[in-house]
Amino acid sequence: MCNPTTASFRPSHMRYLTNVIGLGLIVVAVSACGAQNQAVEPAAGPASGNLSTVPPSPTAPPSSSPAPAPGSQPGVPGAPRQEVPEGSTKVPDKQLDASALPADYPREVYTSNGGTILNIRGQEGGCGHATAEAAQQDGTRVTVNLTELKGQTGQMCTMDIRYPVISVALAAPLGERTVVLKQMR
Numbered sequence: 001m002c003n004p005t006t007a008s009f010r011p012s013h014m015r016y017l018t019n020v021i022g023l024g025l026i027v028v029a030v031s032a033c034g035a036q037n038q039a040v041e042p043a044a045g046p047a048s049g050n051l052s053t054v055p056p057s058p059t060a061p062p063s064s065s066p067a068p069a070p071g072s073q074p075g076v077p078g079a080p081r082q083e084v085p086e087g088s089t090k091v092p093d094k095q096l097d098a099s100a101l102p103a104d105y106p107r108e109v110y111t112s113n114g115g116t117i118l119n120i121r122g123q124e125g126g127c128g129h130a131t132a133e134a135a136q137q138d139g140t141r142v143t144v145n146l147t148e149l150k151g152q153t154g155q156m157c158t159m160d161i162r163y164p165v166i167s168v169a170l171a172a173p174l175g176e177r178t179v180v181l182k183q184m185r
Helices: 013-033
Strands: 051-052 108-113 118-123 129-137 141-148 165-169 178-184
Touching: 118 129, 129 165, 129 178
Parallel strands: 141 178
Antiparallel strands: 051 129, 108 118, 118 165, 129 141
């Protein structure tokens, strides 16, 4: 037993006290990390041709029409997916202009839904989220801007690279038009 009249602690008491304080600091640090809010960019609807791969915020009010679950309807714009939707058709290389992309950027484009949806393999990393927008559509070509939205600063991010499939709605079927891919920064 400890003698209350002496000011000394046994080494076992000091180790116990050190462990308790250390555990308390870990709990506080984990709680603080979990309490940080993450910035979420809103996704535009299919009519604009701009779709974001950023998942909706759980605190956001529900939209009037829920996005389809990945894979529920092949090639319908919605949440990002890792695989090209079943039934998609690869756009021939002669119909693809990816010369404005960096050398290491993927060059995969597929059509689905009668040619009205482009499924494009994007690139994102860490806290970034790949997005695509049909910036221009005319009788001879469709220009798609590929962007990676960065997460908020001060946030810890992984150092990985992912290649999600991003869906973009077109105003009319692609047909023989050329798909021009550009990376926006």
